[in-house]
Amino acid sequence: MKQYIKEFDKVVMQTYNRYQLVLDRGEGVYLYDIEGKKYLDFSAGIAVFALGYGNKDYNDALKEQIDKLIHTSNYYYNIPTMEAAKKLVKASGMDRVFFTNSGTEAIEGAIKLARKYYYKKHGKANSEIISMNHSFHGRSMGALSITGTKKYREPFEPLIGGVVFAEYNDLDSVKALIKDNTCAIVLEAVQGEGGIYPASKEFIEGIRKLCDDHDILMIFDEIQCGMGRTGTMFGYQQYQVKPDIITSAKALGCGVPVGAFAATEMVASAMEPGDHGTTYGGNPLVAAAVSKVFDIFEGKQILEHVNDVAPYLTMKLDQLVNKYNFIKERRGIGLMQGLEFTSPVSNIISMAIEEGLILISAGSHTVRFLPPLIIEKEHIDEMVGILEKVFMKTAID
Numbered sequence: 492m493k494q495y496i497k498e499f500d501k502v503v504m505q506t507y508n509r510y511q512l513v514l515d516r517g518e519g520v521y522l523y524d525i526e527g528k529k530y531l532d533f534s535a536g537i538a539v540f541a542l543g544y545g546n547k548d549y550n551d552a553l554k555e556q557i558d559k560l561i562h563t564s565n566y567y568y569n570i571p572t573m574e575a576a577k578k579l580v581k582a583s584g585m586d587r588v589f590f591t592n593s594g595t596e597a598i599e600g601a602i603k604l605a606r607k608y609y610y611k612k613h614g615k616a617n618s619e620i621i622s623m624n625h626s627f628h629g630r631s632m633g634a635l636s637i638t639g640t641k642k643y644r645e646p647f648e649p650l651i652g653g654v655v656f657a658e659y660n661d662l663d664s665v666k667a668l669i670k671d672n673t674c675a676i677v678l679e680a681v682q683g684e685g686g687i688y689p690a691s692k693e694f695i696e697g698i699r700k701l702c703d704d705h706d707i708l709m710i711f712d713e714i715q716c717g718m719g720r721t722g723t724m725f726g727y728q729q730y731q732v733k734p735d736i737i738t739s740a741k742a743l744g745c746g747v748p749v750g751a752f753a754a755t756e757m758v759a760s761a762m763e764p765g766d767h768g769t770t771y772g773g774n775p776l777v778a779a780a781v782s783k784v785f786d787i788f789e790g791k792q793i794l795e796h797v798n799d800v801a802p803y804l805t806m807k808l809d810q811l812v813n814k815y816n817f818i819k820e821r822r823g824i825g826l827m828q829g830l831e832f833t834s835p836v837s838n839i840i841s842m843a844i845e846e847g848l849i850l851i852s853a854g855s856h857t858v859r860f861l862p863p864l865i866i867e868k869e870h871i872d873e874m875v876g877i878l879e880k881v882f883m884k885t886a887i888d
């Protein structure tokens with residue numbers, strides 16, 4: 492593996508501190524490296540591989556579409572894209588969809604849609620977006636502009652402008668930022684990269700009311716917390732609200748590069764021919780994947796399964812919090828969980844990987860648990876076993 496890593500690092504841009512691991516293949520909830528070593532996967536390619544690796548129905552649907560038609564451009568109609576859109580509209584409660592190639596692009600589209608809606612309604616531009624501190628929305632200039640981590644933004648300034656940041660779960664801080672030209676408030680139902688922070692009911696419902704009172708659009712970034720991860724199809728469905736726009740990606744295609752932004756009819760109608768476009772976005776190949784993902788969610792009752800196993804995961808994680816005084820707390824909903832430690836977790840994650848357990852962090856002090864949604868209780872036991880082994884070793888050091 493060392494040789495491949497050396498060769499890789501010579502030709503690929505150094506934008507990641509990668510773990511020293513060359514992965515080869517996956518099977519169910521396990522990954523294998525090129526030397527045949529097995530890893531229990533509790534990150535699912537960052538919440539992407541919800542159905543696990545090697546799902547036959549999914550793979551067959553893709554293979555079939557590859558042989559039929561991969562790409563056409565968006566100047567023509569095709570059936571897989573229509574079917575994927577119908578299923579996403581139904582699951583999300585939105586009316587119209589635009590497919591993108593990534594989460595970042597979904598966010599770009601949502602920003603453009605919110606601005607266009609304001610422009611059409613008020614006959615002028617220069618509207619403002621309220622985003623949240625510690626939020627994550629992507630790395631392109633627009634998505635970065637609404638990402639609530641200064642360290643990510645600063646080297647790339649000037650960004651798009653017209654963005655202000657409130658404190659997550661602090662309704663007064665949002666209220667204080669509302670102006671006549673506020674066009675949208677954007678937030679995650681559970682902050683992912685920011686450290687696994689679920690929104691409180693009062694916060695979400697309070698924002699919905701502010702949006703209604705001031706004619707502001709409420710945008711839910713469902714890229715990480717959506718697609719069943721919290722036990723409902725979308726994170727916002729944990730609360731008694733309806734968004735005006737949502738973004739999706741990650742588990743939407745379960746491995747193929749696809750994202751989407753979707754909106755209610757009233758909002759979506761602000762977009763006119765020529766306002767937005769993409770060459771690849773939602774091509775027949777990724778659409779076949781999205782469509783099959785929704786079918787499998789229904790056929791395999793994935794949401795029921797998440798609600799069945801998630802309480803076991805939270806119970807096991809709570810036991811760890813009680814047992815080890817270097818773990819501060821557990822946060823999360825469903826199969827989107829975090830354990831906050833009293834010190835940085837990079838060492839724990841590296842050691843877990845050595846012991847055959849793939850985890851990722853969310854911020855410096857939080858270990859993030861994003862297993863494939865098909866995880867079973869026995870895998871949760873296996874994960875806890877490996878984690879405790881790691882704790883024992885770190886305590887000896």
Ligand SMILES: *Cc1c(COP(=O)(O)O)cnc(C)c1O
Pocket residue numbers: 593594595596598627628629630679683684712713714715716740741750
């Ligand atoms: C991952 C993520 C994004 C960015 O998606 P990409 O597909 O990496 O561009 C945006 N928002 C949230 C909440 C995410 O977790």
